[in-house]
Amino acid sequence: MNFTFTDEQKMLAEVVRKLMDDRCPPPALRSLMDAGAVHDKGRWAAIVETGLMPVLVPAEQDGLGLAEVDFAIVAEAAGRAALPEPLVEHAGIALPLLAAAAPGHTLLSAAMAGEVTVAIGHPVNPLVADADTAAALLLVHDGELHLVERDAVRLIRKPSIDPFRRLFAVEWVPSPASRLATAATAGPLLADALDRGALFAAAQCLGIAQRCVDLAVDYAKERTQFGKPIGSTQAVKHLLANVQVKIEFARPVLQSAAARFAARDVRSRAVISHAKLVAAEAADLGARTAIQVHGAMGYSWEVDVHFFLKRALALTYAWGDPAFHTARIEQRVLNHPLGPDQTFLNETDHA
Amino acid sequence: MNLTYTPEQRAFRAEIRDWLARHVPDKPLPSFDATREGFEAHRAWERTLAEGRWGMVTWPREYGGRGVDLIQWLIFEEEYYRSGAPGRVNQNGIFLLGPTLMEFGTPEQKARFLPAMASGDEIWAQAWSEPQAGSDLASVRATATRDGDHYMLNGLKTWSSRAAFADWAFGLFRTEPGSQRHKGLTLILFPLNAPGVTVKPIARIDGKVGFAEIFLDDVRVPVSQRLGDDGQGWHICMVTAGFERGLMLRSPARYQVAAARLAALYRRQGNPADSATRAAVARAWMDAEAYALSIYSTASRILAGQPIGPETSTNKIFWSELDVALNRVALSILGARAELMPDPDEPDPTGDWLDDYIFSLAGPIYAGSNEIQRNIIAERMLGLPR
Numbered sequence: 001m002n003f004t005f006t007d008e009q010k011m012l013a014e015v016v017r018k019l020m021d022d023r024c025p026p027p028a029l030r031s032l033m034d035a036g037a038v039h040d041k042g043r044w045a046a047i048v049e050t051g052l053m054p055v056l057v058p059a060e061q062d063g064l065g066l067a068e069v070d071f072a073i074v075a076e077a078a079g080r081a082a083l084p085e086p087l088v089e090h091a092g093i094a095l096p097l098l099a100a101a102a103p104g105h106t107l108l109s110a111a112m113a114g115e116v117t118v119a120i121g122h123p124v125n126p127l128v129a130d131a132d133t134a135a136a137l138l139l140v141h142d143g144e145l146h147l148v149e150r151d152a153v154r155l156i157r158k159p160s161i162d163p164f165r166r167l168f169a170v171e172w173v174p175s176p177a178s179r180l181a182t183a184a185t186a187g188p189l190l191a192d193a194l195d196r197g198a199l200f201a202a203a204q205c206l207g208i209a210q211r212c213v214d215l216a217v218d219y220a221k222e223r224t225q226f227g228k229p230i231g232s233t234q235a236v237k238h239l240l241a242n243v244q245v246k247i248e249f250a251r252p253v254l255q256s257a258a259a260r261f262a263a264r265d266v267r268s269r270a271v272i273s274h275a276k277l278v279a280a281e282a283a284d285l286g287a288r289t290a291i292q293v294h295g296a297m298g299y300s301w302e303v304d305v306h307f308f309l310k311r312a313l314a315l316t317y318a319w320g321d322p323a324f325h326t327a328r329i330e331q332r333v334l335n336h337p338l339g340p341d342q343t344f345l346n347e348t349d350h351a
Numbered sequence: 352m353n354l355t356y357t358p359e360q361r362a363f364r365a366e367i368r369d370w371l372a373r374h375v376p377d378k379p380l381p382s383f384d385a386t387r388e389g390f391e392a393h394r395a396w397e398r399t400l401a402e403g404r405w406g407m408v409t410w411p412r413e414y415g416g417r418g419v420d421l422i423q424w425l426i427f428e429e430e431y432y433r434s435g436a437p438g439r440v441n442q443n444g445i446f447l448l449g450p451t452l453m454e455f456g457t458p459e460q461k462a463r464f465l466p467a468m469a470s471g472d473e474i475w476a477q478a479w480s481e482p483q484a485g486s487d488l489a490s491v492r493a494t495a496t497r498d499g500d501h502y503m504l505n506g507l508k509t510w511s512s513r514a515a516f517a518d519w520a521f522g523l524f525r526t527e528p529g530s531q532r533h534k535g536l537t538l539i540l541f542p543l544n545a546p547g548v549t550v551k552p553i554a555r556i557d558g559k560v561g562f563a564e565i566f567l568d569d570v571r572v573p574v575s576q577r578l579g580d581d582g583q584g585w586h587i588c589m590v591t592a593g594f595e596r597g598l599m600l601r602s603p604a605r606y607q608v609a610a611a612r613l614a615a616l617y618r619r620q621g622n623p624a625d626s627a628t629r630a631a632v633a634r635a636w637m638d639a640e641a642y643a644l645s646i647y648s649t650a651s652r653i654l655a656g657q658p659i660g661p662e663t664s665t666n667k668i669f670w671s672e673l674d675v676a677l678n679r680v681a682l683s684i685l686g687a688r689a690e691l692m693p694d695p696d697e698p699d700p701t702g703d704w705l706d707d708y709i710f711s712l713a714g715p716i717y718a719g720s721n722e723i724q725r726n727i728i729a730e731r732m733l734g735l736p737r
């Protein structure tokens with residue numbers, strides 16, 4: 001029983017954090033937006049070079065064969081930076097799905113090299129993110145999993161309030177040629193994709209929440225009113241302390257959820273849902289608190305907080321909304337054994 | 352990260368589970384805060400625990416413990432709460448003073464006090480607060496005046512839990528005349544039956560005498576009962592407070608067991624159409640689990656050699672608030688019967704929910720109020736200016 005990260009994991013966290021600090025500071029977000037560009041090619045190249053694409057692809061398929069715990073570290077850093085590029089959806093969700101559904105597929109090596117991206121239209125989400133820049137889309141029809149080239153579908157852009165999220169409705173026609181997996185095979189793989197989506201959305205939310213606290217703390221130290229920094233005022237302190245408490249009690253849930261992903265049972269899924277709910281709440285509270293602490297500045301386009309508010313809003317409802325995840329937790333709570341000796345057990349431990 | 356128990360940890364769980372199954376009293380003991388009889392019944396239970404060497408498992412064997420690590424301590428607590436065993440009447444001793452003695456006590460003090468603490472022979476009260484020194488603990492006025500190899504204690508301590516029936520107290524005193532704030536304070540252990548000590552029980556909102564005033568009038572105690580050095584009292588108290596808010600006083604199993612009882616109550620008596628209550632039951636479980644996961648995470652870090660940090664403050668807020676919320680959900684399921692006092696003639700007794708709810712309301716106040724914890728988080732974790 002050990003909750004600490006390995007040295008490799010600590011190093012991964014440091015490397016990705018630094019990558020995001022260097023390559024994705026808020027001014028870079030703004031210049032991307034001003035240029036009307038979709039993605040920053042240099043940043044994507046740096047992400048690819050860091051070796052983050054094949055993290056979740058099994059070693060037998062030339063991936064790194066790392067685990068969800070490791071990718072959660074990456075996703076948290078991406079959230080903290082409000083990263084515009086589809087690192088999480090491509091490398092965290094689509095790639096392991098493609099690798100599991102179609103080992104040896106011709107697209108896989110280019111996707112693992114980051115030369116192309118793959119978008120995913122999971123039934124839990126009404127729209128497909130980053131479909132326009134993807135080479136191909138993983139789509140579901142009657143429970144079957146298909147892989148369709150981007151040029152073979154019609155994309156209708158649905159603007160999101162998050163300026164860096166690119167959402168699309170997709171019109172397409174399934175064909176036997178595009179089918180990767182039957183419904184029976186695809187079912188468990190899509191369940192994995194959902195769990196990864198929820199888990200990594202939670203990780204991003206945690207990064208967002210902490211970023212919002214950090215931004216607000218910096219501002220509260222500098223901004224003076226009544227002749228003293230606003231951060232010395234207890235009302236302001238307590239607002240921020242409340243967010244930090246939320247974060248502190250979402251983090252171990254996220255880590256536990258990531259570590260238990262592979263059990264794929266009602267219990268591990270409940271912990272994933274728990275992580276998704278509380279991390280999204282932390283991000284939401286963090287973003288709203290950061291706006292409040294910034295006063296009118298916080299309500300302005302000029303201050304960066306709104307980027308995080310908008311990403312938090314999007315991720316709260318993506319990959320299963322709070323009602324969806326609450327239902328999964330209720331299912332576990334009302335139908336399975338509870339108590340302190342149950343926390344780390346899997347269903348098979350009871351057979 | 353490895354979230355599975357080792358075979359040794361599983362064997363430890365099986366051992367304590369088995370022992371508890373054979374020893375936990377069938378009927379709940381009467382409250383240790385209401386009567387001397389209830390208090391003594393709990394002391395007897397502490398003796399039974401000590402005979403099985405289960406009094407304080409993390410302590411070294413020479414002091415009555417088993418020398419196990421924090422993960423095994425958590426396992427012990429989990430089984431303890433699952434079994435419905437009596438509350439720990441000596442919690443101020445074993446969870447607060449004990450670890451503090453371990454860190455700051457002389458070998459003689461450890462040998463003198465720890466075994467008697469583990470065995471329940473000496474039950475401890477914490478005597479820090481004074482009428483004018485609550486949140487602002489550094490404003491204590493009670494004095495310990497040096498007189499040869501003795502101190503003379505004078506002053507008034509208050510809100511001291513269990514002091515109505517306890518044997519000993521650990522108190523914070525001003526040893527340096529005219530010293531200000533947290534300077535010149537010293538921690539001194541004194542027996543509650545010493546000449547010059549008058550204990551006046553205070554009734555809580557539930558009418559029980561859960562805490563007491565302690566009047567000290569020229570109470571003579573030997574210098575050997577000083578913990579640490581003269582003037583080190585504040586520092587030692589902050590370490591003790593870390594145990595109190597952080598890891599020891601409120602182990603997560605307490606809330607996990609309560610959350611399981613709550614789910615059972617909902618299944619039995621809840622209205623299936625009431626989705627708000629169902630969600631609140633799920634939330635209580637989530638919070639209890641989150642607290643447990645966070646404590647396992649802290650324990651892992653401590654075992655890896657890192658010090659316990661400001662999480663003592665975030666923990667304190669989290670457990671106290673989850674406790675209130677959880678009990679409120681239970682009351683909402685009981686509905687119009689929630690207000691009923693325990694009554695053996697009731698066909699469907701409402702259980703201890705009301706008691707637990709009333710007690711939970713003290714959580715945000717004691718062990719450093721939650722407002723004070725928020726100040727600490729803002730200033731020490733986030734670095735906001737004072």
Ligand SMILES: Cc1cc2nc3c(=O)[nH]c(=O)nc-3n(C[C@H](O)[C@H](O)[C@H](O)COP(=O)(O)OP(=O)(O)OC[C@H]3O[C@@H](n4cnc5c(N)ncnc54)[C@H](O)[C@@H]3O)c2cc1C
Nearest residue numbers: 477478479480485486510511512713716717718719720722
């Ligand atoms: C059930 C129970 C058991 C207890 N057991 C013990 C015991 O065994 N031994 C012992 O020594 N003491 C004990 N106490 C006392 C406890 O430590 C104090 O109640 C606590 O420190 C708060 O002090 P106070 O009651 O004087 O409240 P005050 O300090 O007067 O505070 C009153 C209110 O003002 C707020 N407040 C005060 N200062 C600030 C500030 N700077 N910023 C923001 N808000 C502030 C507080 O949060 C609180 O809401 C116990 C208390 C209770 C309720």
